[in-house]
Amino acid sequence: MMVTMRLFSHYPILIFAGISALPARAQTAPQPLIAVQLAQLQFPRIAIAGSGTGSVTINPASGAISSTGAIHVFSGTAAAATLQIIGVPGSLVSVRVPATGQLVSPSGQIISLQALTSTGQNGLRLNSVGLAQAKIGGTLPVTATTSAGIYRGRAIVAVDYVFE
Amino acid sequence: MRNMILRTAVIAATATATLGFAGSANAASATANATATIVQAITIAKTSDLNFGAIAPSATGGNVTVSTADTRTACTGGQFCSGTVTSAAFAVAGAPSYTYAITLPAAAVTLTRVSGTETMTVASASFGHSAGATPALSAVGAATFKVGATLAVGANQVAGVYNGSFAVNVDYN
Numbered sequence: 001m002m003v004t005m006r007l008f009s010h011y012p013i014l015i016f017a018g019i020s021a022l023p024a025r026a027q028t029a030p031q032p033l034i035a036v037q038l039a040q041l042q043f044p045r046i047a048i049a050g051s052g053t054g055s056v057t058i059n060p061a062s063g064a065i066s067s068t069g070a071i072h073v074f075s076g077t078a079a080a081a082t083l084q085i086i087g088v089p090g091s092l093v094s095v096r097v098p099a100t101g102q103l104v105s106p107s108g109q110i111i112s113l114q115a116l117t118s119t120g121q122n123g124l125r126l127n128s129v130g131l132a133q134a135k136i137g138g139t140l141p142v143t144a145t146t147s148a149g150i151y152r153g154r155a156i157v158a159v160d161y162v163f164e
Numbered sequence: 165m166r167n168m169i170l171r172t173a174v175i176a177a178t179a180t181a182t183l184g185f186a187g188s189a190n191a192a193s194a195t196a197n198a199t200a201t202i203v204q205a206i207t208i209a210k211t212s213d214l215n216f217g218a219i220a221p222s223a224t225g226g227n228v229t230v231s232t233a234d235t236r237t238a239c240t241g242g243q244f245c246s247g248t249v250t251s252a253a254f255a256v257a258g259a260p261s262y263t264y265a266i267t268l269p270a271a272a273v274t275l276t277r278v279s280g281t282e283t284m285t286v287a288s289a290s291f292g293h294s295a296g297a298t299p300a301l302s303a304v305g306a307a308t309f310k311v312g313a314t315l316a317v318g319a320n321q322v323a324g325v326y327n328g329s330f331a332v333n334v335d336y337n
Contacts, residue, residue: 085192151202156196157196
């Protein structure tokens with residue numbers, strides 16, 4: 001009899017503590033955020049003319065391609081990277097990329113990408129079904145000593161909820 | 165009795181820990197790939213000068229035309245033309261099979277007498293090249309072409325050697 005009484009007196013206390021913790025946590029722990037690359041950042045084909053330096057830039061917001069210096073920009077495929085973000089509908093997320101990155105050719109030559117920027121750098125609002133796309137662009141600088149070839153690289157993009 | 169209390173406490177602790185772990189999925193990372201293709205630069209080098217040969221001027225003046233086949237195709241105005249003529253020749257190097265465009269002088273080119281001030285001109289419109297409508301580099305990235313033009317010789321042009329230079333540019337299409 002004594003044993004039974006003590007058992008009841010402890011159960012309600014512990015269970016209550018467990019339940020009260022659930023909603024409190026749920027408010028600050030939304031569903032996982034997912035980011036998937038839909039398209040890679042592809043610079044246009046370029047040829048370096050003369051002995052000067054130059055660069056080609058892809059604007060992430062507009063997709064516009066601009067160039068400086070003595071380079072020839074070929075027409076053809078070029079695009080900002082596209083990331084699909086999936087998360088809590090209506091929430092604000094930040095999509096951040098490192099400002100610089102490296103592209104490497106098969107022969108080991110390196111081009112340092114500059115001014116990598118994301119359209120979600122300062123916050124991107126997910127729509128009513130929890131989707132948004134972020135674009136990433138940047139600047140490819142070249143010099144007269146940059147060798148011909150196909151250069152590849154990658155950047156880690158960090159996506160976070162922005163608590164409002 | 166004590167065992168019972170302990171077990172319940174463990175369950176509660178486990179639930180809290182699981183929620184805490186779920187909270188770390190607030191952040192996501194993705195890999196963005198990037199590619200860039202650098203095409204070999206296109207270069208041009210002169211391999212032969214444009215030479216109009218020897219000309220004995222006339223009282224009226226005239227023209228001398230050198231074709232891209234290295235032949236004198238015109239010697240007008242009663243002039244006497246002799247000697248070997250050559251068209252200008254150029255070697256182009258670049259990315260295999262790419263097409264390119266040739267830019268010939270947009271303004272008249274002046275030839276000035278060595279040790280003198282007398283001049284003759286080659287009109288910009290008279291320049292022509294042998295590379296056809298759509299010049300293209302070969303499968304190994306090479307091409308050559310020649311440039312011909314017409315020299316306008318004045319009436320009783322002062323004798324001497326006349327020199328001048330002009331630029332020919334190439335760029336990818």
